[in-house]
Amino acid sequence: MIEQRFDAIVVGAGPSGNAAAYTMATAGLKVLQLERGEYPGSKNVQGAILYASALEKIIPDFRDDAPLERHVIEQRLWTMDDASHVGVHYRSSDFNEERPNRYTILRAQFDKWFSRRVRDAGAILLCETTVTELLRDPAGRVIGVRTDRDGGTAFADIVVLGEGVNGLVGQRSGLRPELKPDNVALAVKEMHFLPRETIESRFNLKQDEGVVIEAMGTITAGMTGTAFLYTNQESISIGIGCLVSDFAENQQTPYGLLEAFKNHPSIKPLLENAECKEYVAHLIPEGGYNAIPELYGDGWIVVGDAGQFVNAVHREGSNLAMTTGRIAGETIVALKQRHQAMSKANLAEYRRRLDETFVMKDLKKYRKIPAFLHRNKQIFGLYPKLFAGAAQTWLRVDGIDKRTKEKEILKSFRKGRTLPGLIGDAFNFARSWR
Amino acid sequence: MHIVVCMKQVPDSAQIRVHPVTNTIMRQGVPTIINPYDLFALEEAMRLRDQFGGEVTVLTMGPPMAEDSLRKALTFGADRAVLLTDRTFAGSDTLATSFALASALSKIGEVFGPPSLVFTGKQTIDGDTAQVGPGIAKRLALHQLTYVARIVALDPDAATITVERRAEGGIQVLSTRLPALITMLEGVNEIRRGTLESAYRAACAEIVIWNAAAAGIGDLGKCGLRGSPTIVKKVFAPSPRAEKVQQLPTADLPAEAVAESVIREIFKRQPAIEGDLVRFSAGQ
């Protein structure tokens, strides 16, 4: 047992746990942070794009020394069929601003840096220490944690659960239900190393500029999911993910999908001569607003992926993790300063504060999207094919007049899906987007 | 009983890459670990402490970031950590390293009490010399027990120790008087995980940090590059001997035809061999 009693124990040193620990430690609270990995970031997986605004609110000068790879100046959105892609590219020199808005990062390095800042702020971090259980008093209030180390208990006024998507502590303690296969995606990712200059010439970049590609289509074999390719300084991150329930139903393997994606004619040349160095797999909570579990109780509070805070449509997760971590931290600091107990009633302030932020507003706006995508698989198979076919018909110069071509395109759409089906999809999509 | 364990932070050799173009070792981004052999020494030292009472001090010479390794040792359960760090130590060979460590050990003796036992690992995985332990023993006139596989008996009051030492051709059983220096063999024990308490103590602990002056080293000529007669003339990566594996079709072929096709492939890749063979058989 650790004799010292803490104001707060934080489980996990990912973006959510770090944001919470940092916020509390800078306010002078005694914080103990426990991380099961060998070092922060050793087990963490992300694309990864860092959204600056969420981190700026925590560490305004993070650009001075955070390990950032490239700032994103170009976004490509692709729908792909087996041989081609139709894409929208947005590139702007506005993104070369002094304080860029989005960066690619490598989580292992980024988490280490963030953790250094957390410890400099005064929090005590113990790695290779897994929290196994929450400790409760006879009244059921959470009063501390048990760890997998000998003599492994520690006590605090509140336990902040930043344990990630598959947070077993919360599940085992009955704070939230087990993950449902249709609420969580399984994503795999590889790192491919290439010399800087090659990346810059291949993607038409100047120093530190970056490109990201987000893709959907037949690459997920009809399942609900997306793929991505991000440029780092000297490597490319590439990955693909689909709902766990879809993998089970379709007998597909994530690795098989990734292999096919890498060999797609639109992707393959981008990876030519690269050396693959790392293969990882991770879950992403994608249930959205409706899957958010209970977020607080007597002596405990949930932040980040553990609370299902991911906006799957925009692939935002770490920023929601940091924001929920910060706001949980601020709530705890406020209660502490007012000498209020860490009770369920008082912690309701956390939810009230969250409701005011983009986190809850965005998740609420998209609350119908997960169900929509789950029910409308044609988005991932049929439409990409139709778009590609249309583009091909339109662009091929073969002596056929344009009006006939237009008719052909229309016909292909009508054949692929009935007119009411087409209209219905558009309508339903618009409705769930609203 | 005071026991000091000398350890070194080394690059994790399992993860070192050689730059494909320049053939130099790429140290950047390679994680560092405690020299694996030193962990056997540390565990053995802690077992003696647990049995006979006393303290274990870990000592390392290295850059400031070697502090990470010391904290890890504290997490495992060491009681105190001393970091010897100074630019003048840069470029030390085994002679200069054993000088600096021996000086620091004397200082540790003055400040925290003289050690009855000093442990080191058998050797490091980055230098592989196995010279530093014996060098320290010689400088401090400690009885020297190298390649120890087992500590058979220790009597702190009589100040005697008996160990099994692995030698060529067998096991030697050696007894000597304390203070002694032991270099520990691998595989003799397993480092403990450390309790939650020790992990917490490690995170909060003040590491004792000494530069050359603080360690009482006056003669800087014996330190670092200046004190190192060893000169590294050249570093090179051996060129890989084997090319990629190639499979030749053998199905249904008679043995001679298979042999023929194998030899032909070899000659295609190594024309020199063909020439040698031709010359050889002509000579016959």
Ligand SMILES: Cc1cc2nc3c(=O)[nH]c(=O)nc-3n(C[C@H](O)[C@H](O)[C@H](O)COP(=O)(O)OP(=O)(O)OC[C@H]3O[C@@H](n4cnc5c(N)ncnc54)[C@H](O)[C@@H]3O)c2cc1C
């Ligand atoms: C392939 C992929 C791509 C993604 N791309 C992006 C992207 O581009 N941009 C973006 O913003 N988000 C992205 N995300 C989402 C983002 O990674 C997560 O939202 C974010 O990491 C959540 O942070 P967290 O702190 O809640 O959880 P995590 O980062 O998962 O951290 C949880 C930490 O808790 C530790 N832990 C767990 N259990 C215990 C325990 N019992 N005891 C002690 N420690 C424990 C873990 O080791 C881990 O360090 C992506 C996710 C994936 C999988």
